Amino acid sequence: MNRQDQKGGSVPLELENFLPYRLNVLAETVSQSLARFYESRFGIAIPEWRVVATLGQYARMTAKDIGAHSRMHKTKVSRAVASLENKNLVKRQPNIEDMRESFLELTSKGKKVYAELTPDALAFSRALVASLSPEEQKSLERILERLTETSFQLADQMLQEKEKG
Amino acid sequence: MNRQDQKGGSVPLELENFLPYRLNVLAETVSQSLARFYESRFGIAIPEWRVVATLGQYARMTAKDIGAHSRMHKTKVSRAVASLENKNLVKRQPNIEDMRESFLELTSKGKKVYAELTPDALAFSRALVASLSPEEQKSLERILERLTETSFQLADQMLQEKEKG
């Protein structure tokens, strides 16, 4: 019972029950729903929305910190910020103590977009959660944490075993 | 308590607790872990793996059916199949009754890749689930189903309200 059968044919793999696949489909569905919404209402894409949300929360940050907080690649942040500057939603202020970086803030127009977008985004998120039973809601938090953490560990582990072992 | 406060500033939105964001980070983490694994072991990408998995399960399908089953855009399927043909993992057989489509199957080499890949993929999936408590595992299935279903509904709902209402 503990060891899995190594014969390929005897181990059914059903894509529709395969967790990584299901997580992808779910995330994609949710993302696309929200992306269509952001786009149709404010003409911004997801990376831009993440920057706006981060600056809405922290008011003043460097691009590096935005990337760390929203887990976005630095080039993604750079391009999202550039696009938001063009739309006059974000402004840049030099950091006199370190001229490599700038402080970024929402403009008043940016704050307005944030204030309008936030209630709907939260409503969407809450509606998702509300479709779960109280018990499931309670599990959700831990499930997300655990799976994210575990997948990091497994990736390294599997690669090492197969490549070196 | 039931109605959310509509004033933007008074509704905190923390990206790190925002469900759509967290689902994305999780799916991305899991995907990248697996993608690195598929790639390093067999030189195939995720869309290709999905095609292989689907054909491993159903043996003989058209491109359209593969797309429906794996929820992939038809162009994605088309390109994944083309790539798998080049690698001699998939072969194409004309459907004499409808020459627009072809039946696709794994070659013997493709079956071998499937047989080798499946145990590890399942082990990865099982290890993810095993990091959860029995109770959380029990919730997981329903949570995924519910959230996927609900996000479909919400998308339409929100767009209709905002665009037309």
Added chain:
DNA sequence: TGAAGATTGTTGCAGGTGAAATCAATTGAC
């Protein structure tokens, strides 16, 4: 001081993606 190395952010490039156009084959209406 100043030269090597690190860090922040931007850009060129190559690869992947979906929408729309297109091609090939089939079906339906007359």
Added chain:
DNA sequence: GTCAATTGATTTCACCTGCAACAATCTTCA
């Protein structure tokens, strides 16, 4: 039977992405 509409699959195009190279600016340490 024939032509328009439909369907399955591919290709074109424009866009987004991450890697790698780069520029600008600090930091380190001899």
